Structures are given as structure tokens and as C-alpha cells.
Amino acid sequence: MRKLDRATATVPACLASYTHGRDKWDDVTGVHKQEIRVSLEQMQRKRCAYCEGPLDSLGQHIEHFRRKRHFVQLTFAWANLYWSCDQPDSCGHYKDKPNNGPGAYNPNDLLNPCVDDPSQFLRFRSDGTVDVRPGLSARDDFRAKETLRVFNLHTEFGRLRNMRKAAASTYLQLVSELAAFDPDERSAYAQMEIQATASEPFSTVARHMFEDVL
Numbered sequence: 001m002r003k004l005d006r007a008t009a010t011v012p013a014c015l016a017s018y019t020h021g022r023d024k025w026d027d028v029t030g031v032h033k034q035e036i037r038v039s040l041e042q043m044q045r046k047r048c049a050y051c052e053g054p055l056d057s058l059g060q061h062i063e064h065f066r067r068k069r070h071f072v073q074l075t076f077a078w079a080n081l082y083w084s085c086d087q088p089d090s091c092g093h094y095k096d097k098p099n100n101g102p103g104a105y106n107p108n109d110l111l112n113p114c115v116d117d118p119s120q121f122l123r124f125r126s127d128g129t130v131d132v133r134p135g136l137s138a139r140d141d142f143r144a145k146e147t148l149r150v151f152n153l154h155t156e157f158g159r160l161r162n163m164r165k166a167a168a169s170t171y172l173q174l175v176s177e178l179a180a181f182d183p184d185e186r187s188a189y190a191q192m193e194i195q196a197t198a199s200e201p202f203s204t205v206a207r208h209m210f211e212d213v214l
Contacts, residue, residue: 001050001118002204009042011078018076025068025075040083045199049082049113050091050151051160054201059086066107067096090152102150111147124205128165129155167202171209178213190214
């Protein structure tokens with residue numbers, strides 16, 4: 001999970017055509033959903049808002065951060081919409097499962113990628129694991145753990161862990177070689193790699209690896 005900036009995307013004009021109470025999400029036309037996806041792609045590229053996986057291979061759906069069933073007034077709110085992968089065992093679908101999902105949770109306890117910076121709460125490791133950063137307040141520690149649980153992003157989940165580990169393996173040799181650089185060169189090169197990998201799936205894993213050598 002990474003920080004997203006909604007200001008980088010164009011607000012879909014079509015959302016103004018719908019009103020909660022009068023319209024339902026199923027009323028949104030295919031053309032309008034495509035317009036929404038175009039705006040979400042501007043913000044997220046083609047990566048899941050939660051796991052950072054590639055949407056081209058994992059499938060995709062427009063996701064309501066706060067469930068439209070419980071927060072009807074936010075059904076057509078741009079700030080409540082993300083692009084999630086289509087996997088049933090993680091991310092948006094898993095969060096909203098009535099059975100065999102995370103169970104009860106309070107959405108206020110979850111990290112919101114456009115509001116919070118997940119890197120201040122979570123640490124993604126080269127072996128595919130995810131740690132909660134030490135030294136957080138009790139409230140922030142709970143939010144970090146609850147986010148991993150509700151979206152099923154935690155270390156014990158094999159599919160995502162293996163995908164993160166595979167992405168990290170691409171950078172292991174380079175990170176190791178950077179140790180021989182002088183501090184200024186190492187910092188400049190690491191920053192360059194962080195920028196170069198920013199659009200890649202699971203880019204937070206790469207960023208945290210390079211930040212470790214700064």
C-alpha cells in the first residue's frame with residue numbers, strides 16, 4: 001500500500017449525474033464506469049490501491065473504501081472510490097465479504113491511501129513480509145494492524161507475500177552493490193531508482209529497500 005494523491009486525477013464529471021437515494025451503483029453506465037477508471041488510472045496507474053499488484057493480470061473493479069451498503073451517501077463520492085484488484089482473497093473484495101472475510105471492522109480504523117501515508121505505518125521487506133513500524137502510538141499501531149487484517153495484506157498470506165518477494169528479487173543485487181558507493185553517490189543513485197520504480201507494481205517494496213541504504 002502506498003500514498004496516493006487524488007489531486008493528480010481529473011474528477012469524473014459523470015459522477016454529478018447520479019444522486020444517492022435516487023440512483024444505485026448498478027445504474028452507472030458502462031461508459032461512465034470507464035470514465036471513472038480513466039481518472040483512477042491517472043492517480044494509481046494500473047496498480048491496485050491496496051496490494052499494489054498489477055491490475056492487468058489480477059483483474060480490477062471500482063472499489064468503495066466505505067461500503068456503499070453502509071454509507072449510501074458516499075456511493076457516488078469521488079473521494080470514496082479506488083481501483084482495486086479483483087482477487088477474492090485480498091483487497092476490496094475481501095474487505096467487503098459478508099462471510100469468510102475479515103469480519104467486523106470500523107472503516108475509520110483503516111489507513112486511507114489518499115489521506116494517510118502507509119509508509120509511516122508499515123515497512124515492506126525484501127522477503128515479502130510486512131512489519132508494523134516500531135514506535136507508533138497505540139492508536140496508529142492498531143490502525144496499521146487492522147489495515148493489514150481487513151485487506152488481508154499481512155505476512156502470513158502466501159500469494160501476496162510471494163508476489164512482493166518476487167518483485168524485490170529484481171533489486172537485491174543492486175541494493176547490495178550500492179553499499180560500496182560513497183554516501184553521496186549512494187544517496188543519488190538510490191533516489192534515482194526510487195523515482196524509476198515508482199510506477200512499477202509493488203513499488204513500495206523497492207522504495208523501502210533503497211531507503212535502507214540512504
